[in-house]
Amino acid sequence: MSSKTLVCTGCGCLCDDVQVEINGAHLGQIENACAKGAAYLQAAFNPELRAKGSIRGRSCSSEAAVDEAARLLSKAKRHLIFGLDNSTLEAQALAIEMARGFGTVIDDASSFSYGPLIEGILKKDLPTCSLSEVKDKADLLLYWGANPTATHPRHLSKYTYYAYAEFNPAGWYPKVTLSSIDVRQTELTTMSQPTFRIKPRGDLELISGLLGESPAATDQSKQLSELVKKSHFCAMFCGLGLVHSIGGDFSAFTRMVQLLSQSIRVAVIPMIAETNMLGFTQSLHKQTSYVNQVSFADGVSHGREFSILEQVDHQAADCILVVGSDPFSALPQSLMSRLQGVDIICLDHFSTLTTGTADIVIPSAVPGVECRGSMVRLDGDGVALAEPIKDGFPTQEAILRQLLEKAQP
């Protein structure tokens, strides 16, 4: 029995203090992980939950799957590479290189979620900071359309509210104001003081009130405005509730943050659930100036037509390479049912609905458990994954390298 410390790749928090006991190929006691992280690590050690090499539903070796995938990639005329939000920076770099070499479309889940928010942060239209800067320094923690107790169970305890070293004189509550904006009551809203319960799609009204653009500002927006303005450093944690409510249009939100930043410090941190979405979007942005929806068919082009949603809706691709993502469980079934007759190649460590329907499945190593690599945490801090604790499958990086060598664009 040996004890190891690892980085949990179960969610975007990338907690680096998780301790596990390993007994040969078996996982023993897990310490410091949340229930979600523990379930993720246990799944990594459960052969029944792992992806298996297959060609059109028939089991095969990883090598045979790679050869057939290379053949399909060589044969295809219109490729789409999708996913990569749970891959290491090294694998992401190779996928972008492959997209460029093949002249293909590349996209990730930020395309229908955090893309506009991340773009605002990368272009420095929105201020941000690391979670280590938040702890003990921010005097207002504002969770907006986010419920970390469901998505990032250790966010409050490891990085924000409960991580504060100082408590109020009674010694009970951390010395920081915890507030939240949500359409429903959650574990977080019951802890927050104050909490702002809004109507579905009511976020824009709140933003307008804060901007002073609403002629009849609601009591809620006045109260929120006072709360934010009396703080010195407000950390805003933005979740999918906000993203979807404003339809991905962050222009008013950006103006609001810029206005508030004239009098107080504001830092915006997206509550990304994927382990390395920020890494992928940063890498693609560095090379193309775009965070997603890129085509390398004719230099670098960007547009909604290159989003996975439009690509699938218009049946634009004849071969889709999915890397570490499960669009068949995440996207509307009415949309995914349009992918009849399209070659789908899937690289993943777990068995998913996408591996279940893909033409080719290539099993890969679990980052942080079976392979090293680098990732970018949801606050932009780089995280190096520790030594692997288990032997297993080839890395996504190694598989993509083989595909690059074997496939002829």
Place this chain on the structure above:
Amino acid sequence: MTSPQNETVLTIVAHEDVHLAIARLRDGWGDAYQKKAAVVRLSRADLEKLGLKDNARVELTGPAGAVVVTAKSDVTCEAGLSLMPSSLYTNRLGSYEPSSSTLPGKHIGARVMPTEKHITAVSDLIVRRNRA
């Protein structure tokens, strides 16, 4: 006393559920997943409007499809709103709208009707595809 309505229209707010995420990681798409995902939480007022008791079955019909799930009363839920964990069930109801840059899965307008039908099985929500 007013007689129960045959149906009502509600906005379903889909949300992340850590217990559902754990069930999927532990058991895949099995019974534990279905039990946690095939649930809609309604206000007491909406449940009574439909003449339903806790744990009755309802058919939800959204823009893209229909599912049968268990209806549960939730005191935190306002009338006109309902809550469901984001899952294959909500993915069946919502459709992709090209004009929107985000997915429709967060707020779904749906018709809710009492039903005697069986709970929709997860296997019925999996997209079957003809491989090339």
